[in-house]
Amino acid sequence: MRALARRLLAQPLFWPCLTLGLLITLNAALNPGFLALAWRDGHLFGNLIDILNRAAPLALVAAGMTLVIAARGLDISVGAVVAIAAATGALCVSATGSLAVAVVAALAVALACGLWNGLLVVAVGMQPIIATLILMVAGRGIAQLITSGQIITIYYAPYDFIGNGFLLGLPIAAVLAVAVIVLLHTLLSVTPLGLYIRAIGINPLAARIAGVRARPITLCLYGFCGLMAGLAGLIISSNVKSADANNAGTLLELDAILAVTLGGTALTGGRFSLAGTAIGALIIQTLTSTIYSLGVPPEVNLVFKAALIFVVMLLQSAEFRASIRGLATRPLDPA
């Protein structure tokens, strides 16, 4: 029994799953209809589906961020890239009336933004936080330049499908996020790429000397992170049927970092979990829903998020665990 408990506690996904479970239980206790699922208008309907749908853009961005952080990087420009991609998508769909052109253009611009970040880190050798700070500062300006400072409203029905449509009864955005994360997870476990990323994260120099092509891989990871931000930008702008250069994706970089941390990825690199990140994104969205249902002003959510960051951060700190262990568990430890 004790051995089982210890094995369970050692599972990296145990704490994120427990947190999510507790949050859902709390919601179910507060609101008896919370767990109810219904079939309406040809698709599933309910609070859980709503959370899944709203967590999708965050999960996508956080998946990209996970890989960047795993390789000892950081991308704080994702919020700005979301705004740029949303603006590009909205502009293209208004100008050409073609969904394909808008999607391709938005994703291409986002990919270019990510590669730009990657080049600054890999080729110029800047610290990741500074390299991506440049795009974070300039990005909203660029997005406003694209939209000429206006909020572009989208009057094109097919575009709404990305953010509001349903596939097999499930929201498209959620299906998209799950598909991307599952594909990515498979890719990283079947090929040695996952191992390479961990190697770069643990010691970039050693990885390079051991023959891992650290620079091209890091560049690709930043590109991928940009691409995911672009996809999230399309979903967000489609969901609200407009592109707002000032407010699309604000503080998304912080939520993404929070989701990554909650999922058990080490901020110092080397250890990552995509499934954990997905659960982290769900925790953040469930927390937001809980705040709404408690009737607290939604902005106060920030304080709860900060408390979560502090707890997770301290639990990850070896110094903190050592001091707690020294205080409490030593007498119980048989070893």
Place this chain on the structure above:
Amino acid sequence: MSTGSIAFTLPAFDRRLVPLSATLLLFLAMVVFGALSYDGFLAPQVFLNLAIDNAFLLIAAVGMTFVILTGGIDLSVGSVLALTTMATAALVEHAALSPWLVMPLLLAGGAAFGALQGFLIHRYRLQPFIVTLAGMFVARGLCYLIDTESIPVRDPTFVALAEMRIPLGSHSLSSGAAVALATVAVALWLAHATRFGRTVYAIGGNARSAALMGLPVGATLVRVYAMSGFCAALAGLTMTVYMLSGYSLHAVGLELDAIAAVVIGGTLLTGGVGYIAGTAIGVLILGIIQTLVIFNGTLSSWWTRIVVGILLFLFCVAQRLIEGRALKTNKEHRR
């Protein structure tokens, strides 16, 4: 022979002064450009307004400079600033406390907030960006807890401070600008003439060596973050006087402007090298970009952000080149 002796008598130009001189030259070039392009640009009041309109940014950036000199970063300054405006307005207007009690109280509060962040960073070896990110959430969230609406300040003391003008010949400075200039003066003294300042530079150069030399690394780090919190609170009081209101959306993204000013001012983000004077010029450069955009009249406001982004990029690349060269010469010396 004569040319050789001339070269010999020229004082050796300290390489560490290169970034600072580049910043100064850039500022002068912008002034010359403005003077050639627009009538009335050289009016003294235009320059005094730079100090008046950017007083809070200048104060916050001075605190940020010390943090960056130690190799850290403080993302919480914008939110602490907003929280100070909000708390001032609430305490003075709603709780009817004396402004002379509220101001020292909030300055101490800002310092305590920063000190706590510094303690967490030092004691538990947490990354500065994630701790101050959580601090940013906490402070912004507390703003919303006080009130989600703007609170106007009608207290006679604050109104008098806002209307106060310090005459300089036929022109004048605001009380906020005077406070900002005094802050810069105190910071110059602290950085270049005290034991504390030398310890800050030593920690930025190499924290381990500093500790081995017996310097109080932990205490200094806590004091540096406390100082940044104090400066953010002081900037908040200055902004309350400038805007005569407390609002939770004041100074959103101010931390980015402060970091940009520090970098453009020639402080290396890896720590150990930089000047308070450079930061002051960096803030003036950000201000003059805005002034140029206003004088032009046809440019939209978002160009400010894009130009700041481009400048950040150029300065970061230049820093990398200087670092690379310094590393090379070091190696040659060793040989």
